[in-house]
Amino acid sequence: MADVLALDGTGRAALAGEELRELYRLMVAVRHLDESAIRWQRQGLIPGYAPQLGQEAAQVGSGYALDMSRDFVFPTYREMGVARTVGVDMVEYMSTHKATWHGGLYDPKASRFAPIQAVVGGSVLHAVGWAHGQTLDRTPAGELGVAITYFGDGASSQGDVHEAMNFAAVMKAPVVFFIQNNGWAISVPTERQVAGGSVAGRAAGYGMPSIQVDGNDVVAVTQATAAALAHARAGKGPAVVEAMTYRRGPHSTSDDPGRYRTLEEERTDGGEDPLARMRARLLADGIADEAFFDEALAAAKAEEEQIRAGINALGPRPGTEMFDFVYQEPTQALKAQASAWREESEHV
Amino acid sequence: MSMQQALNRALAEVMTENPRALILGEDVGQLGGVFRITDGLQKKFGEARVFDTPLAESGILGMSVGLAMAGYHPIPEVQFDGFAYPAVNQIICQVGRMNYRSRGKLPMPITLRVPSFGGIRAPEHHGESLEAMFAHVPGLKVVSPSGPNEAYHLLKYAATRQDPVIFMEPKSRYWQKGPVNTGADAAGYSPTGSRVVREGKHLTLVAWGAMVARCLQVAELAAEDGIEIEVLDLRWLKPIDAEGLAASVAKTRRAVVVHEAPRTSGLGAEVASIITERCFGTLKAPVERVTGFDVPYPSGDLEDEYIPNIDRILYGIQRVLEYRRG
Numbered sequence: 001m002a003d004v005l006a007l008d009g010t011g012r013a014a015l016a017g018e019e020l021r022e023l024y025r026l027m028v029a030v031r032h033l034d035e036s037a038i039r040w041q042r043q044g045l046i047p048g049y050a051p052q053l054g055q056e057a058a059q060v061g062s063g064y065a066l067d068m069s070r071d072f073v074f075p076t077y078r079e080m081g082v083a084r085t086v087g088v089d090m091v092e093y094m095s096t097h098k099a100t101w102h103g104g105l106y107d108p109k110a111s112r113f114a115p116i117q118a119v120v121g122g123s124v125l126h127a128v129g130w131a132h133g134q135t136l137d138r139t140p141a142g143e144l145g146v147a148i149t150y151f152g153d154g155a156s157s158q159g160d161v162h163e164a165m166n167f168a169a170v171m172k173a174p175v176v177f178f179i180q181n182n183g184w185a186i187s188v189p190t191e192r193q194v195a196g197g198s199v200a201g202r203a204a205g206y207g208m209p210s211i212q213v214d215g216n217d218v219v220a221v222t223q224a225t226a227a228a229l230a231h232a233r234a235g236k237g238p239a240v241v242e243a244m245t246y247r248r249g250p251h252s253t254s255d256d257p258g259r260y261r262t263l264e265e266e267r268t269d270g271g272e273d274p275l276a277r278m279r280a281r282l283l284a285d286g287i288a289d290e291a292f293f294d295e296a297l298a299a300a301k302a303e304e305e306q307i308r309a310g311i312n313a314l315g316p317r318p319g320t321e322m323f324d325f326v327y328q329e330p331t332q333a334l335k336a337q338a339s340a341w342r343e344e345s346e347h348v
Numbered sequence: 349m350s351m352q353q354a355l356n357r358a359l360a361e362v363m364t365e366n367p368r369a370l371i372l373g374e375d376v377g378q379l380g381g382v383f384r385i386t387d388g389l390q391k392k393f394g395e396a397r398v399f400d401t402p403l404a405e406s407g408i409l410g411m412s413v414g415l416a417m418a419g420y421h422p423i424p425e426v427q428f429d430g431f432a433y434p435a436v437n438q439i440i441c442q443v444g445r446m447n448y449r450s451r452g453k454l455p456m457p458i459t460l461r462v463p464s465f466g467g468i469r470a471p472e473h474h475g476e477s478l479e480a481m482f483a484h485v486p487g488l489k490v491v492s493p494s495g496p497n498e499a500y501h502l503l504k505y506a507a508t509r510q511d512p513v514i515f516m517e518p519k520s521r522y523w524q525k526g527p528v529n530t531g532a533d534a535a536g537y538s539p540t541g542s543r544v545v546r547e548g549k550h551l552t553l554v555a556w557g558a559m560v561a562r563c564l565q566v567a568e569l570a571a572e573d574g575i576e577i578e579v580l581d582l583r584w585l586k587p588i589d590a591e592g593l594a595a596s597v598a599k600t601r602r603a604v605v606v607h608e609a610p611r612t613s614g615l616g617a618e619v620a621s622i623i624t625e626r627c628f629g630t631l632k633a634p635v636e637r638v639t640g641f642d643v644p645y646p647s648g649d650l651e652d653e654y655i656p657n658i659d660r661i662l663y664g665i666q667r668v669l670e671y672r673r674g
Contacts, residue, residue, distance in 0.1 A: 072417075101451065102445075102448070102449050103449035103450055103451075105451070107450075107451075107453050108450050108453055108454055109450075109453045109454065110453075114417070114454075115446070115449045115450050115454070119437065119441045119442075122410065122437065122438065122441055122442050124410075125406065125407060125409075125410025125411055125413070125414065125438065126410060126411075126413045126414035126417060126442070127414060128407075128410070128411055128414055129410065129411035129412060129413055129414020129415040129416075129417070129418070129422075130414035130415070130417050130418045131414070132411065132414070132415065132418075133414065133415050133417075133418025133419070133420055134418065136370075136396055136397075136418075136420070137418075147414070159406065160406055160407070160410060160437070160438075163402070163404040163406055163407035163410065164407065164410065166402055166404070166407070167401065167402055167404070167407050167411060170402055321451075324452070325447060325448045325450075325451050325452045326447070326448050326486055326487055327447065327487065327489075327511045328447060328452065328455045328457075328509075328510035328511050329509065329510060329511055331489070331586070331587035332587060332590075333587045333588070333590070334587075
């Protein structure tokens with residue numbers, strides 16, 4: 001994986017014990033919530049969900065490296081782990097999967113986490129625009145807010161991703177392109193999706209530095225992301241981090257991976273579980289013990305219970321909201337449609 | 349002044365009044381745009397606020413979304429209407445929806461300038477009538493000026509909205525001159541709704557963009573035969589000024605809609621439907637349409653056959669005036 005290592009990832013100080021424990025706690029919380037969300041879908045609490053099983057290290061590690069007082073996250077629809085890590089309200093986040101509101105109920109401005117997005121290449125360009133805005137604001141180099149845009153191997157096929165990388169490089173925009181290469185774009189494997197096999201490999205063509213990192217190693221991901229963020233924050237322009245990971249679950253709760261891969265392939269290709277790996281490391285280094293792991297799991301369970309209760313309590317949105325948020329300055333025609341809707345609905 | 353000058357002046361004023369306003373697009377900087385609408389603005393406002401982008405329309409619009417999220421008011425230009433197609437994904441999926449998706453937390457104050465419509469014998473994709481496509485998209489607003497004064501006022505208004513506006517400039521009218529009320533003279537001018545540009549009592553011609561001038565010519569000719577035609581410049585294609593439409597047609601009781609775009613599912617159908625809903629009882633004839641055809645915008649040599657000309661509009665008027673109930 002060393003052929004695209006153009007960023008110096010060693011600059012960041014080694015993570016301290018408490019940071020490593022925090023990374024583990026976050027990964028457990030995310031894993032537990034993710035598995036719960038699948039159960040919720042089976043139980044009928046939510047109509048659908050896009051699992052991120054296996055991507056905990058990539059999501060938690062990258063999210064952990066961010067400075068949420070000035071950075072801004074541009075997700076797609078599979079970034080629950082990032083959202084949890086950077087502190088987005090999880091009930092408001094899950095409201096998307098409850099079909100309560102596209103984009104989630106959380107305030108993207110206050111959360112600094114853009115609305116959930118299904119057109120996966122689209123938000124990559126938004127990150128570039130937002131990042132260019134930071135340079136226009138004349139923030140001094142070294143203090144720039146950085147846009148981090150999450151996308152996958154599938155999204156990297158969309159033209160918008162090329163336009164975004166080219167724009168960002170031309171304009172030296174402080175953007176980190178964070179690719180979770182999880183091996184699958186729904187049913188299509190990376191080799192049928194990404195020519196050349198590496199999204200990070202493309203960075204050279206745009207004159208950007210890149211790192212391809214073991215996406216199942218949460219410490220490596222944190223450090224690679226921190227290096228990329230430092231590069232962008234210093235005003236040196238965009239950088240690419242490609243986290244090589246594996247989508248262990250289905251694309252969504254409606255997907256059937258059995259049609260395109262075997263269980264044996266899942267086991268072999270998925271490699272070592274990122275959680276088990278971190279746990280072994282913490283144990284080996286004497287940073288955590290069984291009591292810590294039990295505690296982390298108990299906290300994750302308590303959190304999940306709270307989130308579940310919150311989702312359960314989410315009522316449907318009032319129908320008027322369908323009309324309320326189309327414009328800042330609604331048109332007469334839309335107001336008339338809202339009144340007609342009210343009249344027709346109440347009439348029945 | 350010409351419409352080109354009026355637009356240039358409006359942009360300069362918007363940029364002066366709003367330090368968060370930005371102009372971006374292909375060639376908008378040093379060149380001043382292929383139609384020179386942004387001429388001199390980079391010199392005046394600097395390269396940070398008026399900047400050239402790489403040649404990629406989706407990138408221009410996608411970047412504008414991010415800039416709007418960062419609190420700016422982007423005024424992007426796509427060089428020609430046909431080049432808005434590569435940006436349609438961003439325009440529809442992002443520009444038109446971000447306010448909704450974010451429950452009003454991420455407004456999209458983006459004014460997209462699109463040199464529009466035909467009439468300059470340009471090659472393919474350099475003359476298109478996209479208004480119905482844009483007007484159909486929730487979250488967008490669409491406006492088209494018909495002359496220099498309209499251009500000045502409508503652009504100044506559009507570029508100070510908190511919602512995305514597709515600003516369709518009739519490129520065949522860029523060099524036509526007319527009086528423009530700026531500064532103190534502008535007081536009392538309303539940039540919303542439609543505008544009656546010629547009063548008449550026998551029939552209302554509804555048009556927008558370059559077709560307004562043509563309809564005025566037609567009204568002039570018809571007047572020689574004693575037919576008094578009212579010409580309504582619709583101006584806003586979304587939202588359509590239903591009140592203004594109804595008021596004019598209630599008076600004349602007959603209407604013909606004229607547009608360059610293909611006929612099927614064009615805005616003429618929407619206009620006709622609004623008139624029918626509001627004026628059915630008083631109409632003396634069905635609302636007629638004189639439009640382009642359901643063909644790709646033809647090459648320069650056939651443009652005059654495609655774009656409604658004086659004869660076709662007169663013929664449409666005749667059909668309405670001579671209508672007899674079966």
